[in-house]
Amino acid sequence: MSSPATGRKQVHLAAHFPGVNNTTVWSDPRSGSQIEFSSFVHLARTAERAKMDFLFLAEGLRLREQGGKIYDLDVVGRPNTLTVLSALAAVTEHLGLAGTISSTFNEPYEVARQFASLDHLSGGRAAWNVVTSWDAFTGENFRRGGYLPAEQRYERARTFLDAAFAVLDAWRGDEVVADPRSGTFLTDPAAGSFAHRDAHFDIAGRSTVWRSPQGRPVVFQAGDSDEGREFAAAKADAIFSRHATYDEGRAFSADVKGRLARYGRRPEDLLVLPAATFALGDTDAEAAEIAHEVRMQQVSGQTAIAFLEHVWNRDLSGHDPDGPLPADDPVPGENTVARGRASVRQFRDPLATARRWRELAEAEGLTSRELVVEVTGRQTFIGSPATVAATIERFVQDGAADGFILVPHLVPGGLDEFADRVVPILQERGVHRTEYEGSTLRDNLGLPPLAPAAG
Template identity: 70%
Template structure:
């Protein structure tokens, strides 16, 4: 694991990418009461991994997914402030919520919160952490010449917060970090998620892979910023993007097909179908037709801890749509999952990928992309060697890092500058 993470991070930095992103799961997912077989390697602690990567990189941003439902502001703020110091101002926080009691069983408080309360807690969590980050702001540092230590005013780090979800007071024990606060990412696509991003985030993920859908999402989220006194350039739209790269477009298309077939085995296809049917489908032939029975729409779900379950809000309608697609295209269960599941956003030669990526950005469908290679740790190598130079030749991607912090890389202002701008307006 150490070799994989270091190799991946160093390749990203060699390509002059903005940041490396780590997802996180607080519990191993289950299917039918058994651990999902693709999860057996687990999810190591985010801060430990990012701290280790800070030691072997100099410029690359370090983004970690940290949950706001089952953590507390003081400990998370302390960890991010420490990481920001350790990395020289390269930390970022992907703020997420947990939606199910299954995950909550790992925690003392347990249970889960309704969606409106999850976002209410997340927003207050982030605001409270911001108060902690800012609690050292503006205090004088005084050097003690005799002992070589540094002293601050006794009020440095003092904080008091009283709200719906948190009632805390004390003294934050990590001084102001290079970025002031970590860069904040948000991943929600719901109405609440988009508002949360518009009010509080520096970047939001997008799941929209087509140009038209990407433009619609981009326009919707950016237009929300004005009511919070923010400019469009103060929130970045960053879709996740898988890719298949080869010397020619035809070879890339063939590679994309082969990758998808390797990613979706027969067993994986049946597991995916169970997300919608909410039934044990292990007796079905993945190379055969879809089940003729309807999904079970009960509250108890066969799949636990998977975000995909929430994507299918109307299982009956989804099953009907999939049956029609399978019949029209003569698809088996496996064929259907291959053709309707996550697919490569960009497929083609280096020139095709460079053109398509730039077209999306120029057409206001995104401000950039979070690349998701289909293999690690070497999945970024070919992109770094063949596509990045073409983007650099076009003048649309950096040839060298021009700042020291992640905010510099992303073109985001320091929080103090944002505050001063708002105060002056």
């Protein structure tokens, strides 16, 4: 979406409530509760004050484990996503409310009802991040244990979304539901009815929720595989991306938007929104010092060892994090140390990963902990507010992203400085709104309107 006044692309900004993980610094004295409602309210109101598009909540279906124990950066206490978003609808007015709900361990009818209800409660601000769940460890929490191979997970996700859309589109929105004068209940006996049948689902009935303000929630997708990118090109309104550097961002955006034409879609029909961390200072040099301090807090010696175990696939509790990398090669085969850890999937060739890390550590003289700090990523944006604002604008104008989902390292106050110091500069540059344009999240994201539901 471009500004009519400036002709420049508008920067989309959103806020992510991260939970306790390797992004947050829960040990910082300024860090607050990850589960008290006041923390969610603070972050949401800060995002709305900064005129951001939406607040995003991930969903943790099971606590991660390392060597049979709860991972040191996980926490007992992840409230249900839709419950929190529904509560936030009552304390915000314009902010979109986006939540991750898995297509692997849920049912289309119930998810459709939940998001239609959230869309009604919020006046048209609901968004659904459609994901697949990949591991049998998480599946043990559900009646249908185990997991599906990647190609079946995405096939189920596609048909899950089609089935959910059948429920969401059951009501056109123009039917007469009741006329007390004549006693008429429905003008069309088929109104509100749906049916969907495929290899995964066989559902039929009548939806209990009237067509919501957006018709359907805005659909997000977060997969980075070829299957995930294709799914986003076919079905999603926005895709979350982990490619937050300039060159990687441009390549990713070009790839995923280049797939849209085969589905009859335009580049502006799909927003690319990478997750982004940040470190701000009065000067660029001060920001760099703050960034280093944060990274060292995020990666303790214990955390570094746990991360190395994801690759080496064996107990490294006796390894010195301030010494060199393990001399032995990783243990091949299924990872039996880290369970429920997405990072395990990222290292499909542990031997090659270890070789690459050893070369990097030797070239730069890095200890095991320093190596983990290096490879797990640094803050996306580091600098003074003016530097960060200029960098964000460059990324968006050059097509490296349509905007960013900001992940603060402190909850709940970690977004405040960005809202107070960076956003006003973007507004002065004419690339970020000063007021919300529309009444729904779809309006504020600049997405095309949905076609009316079939009659």
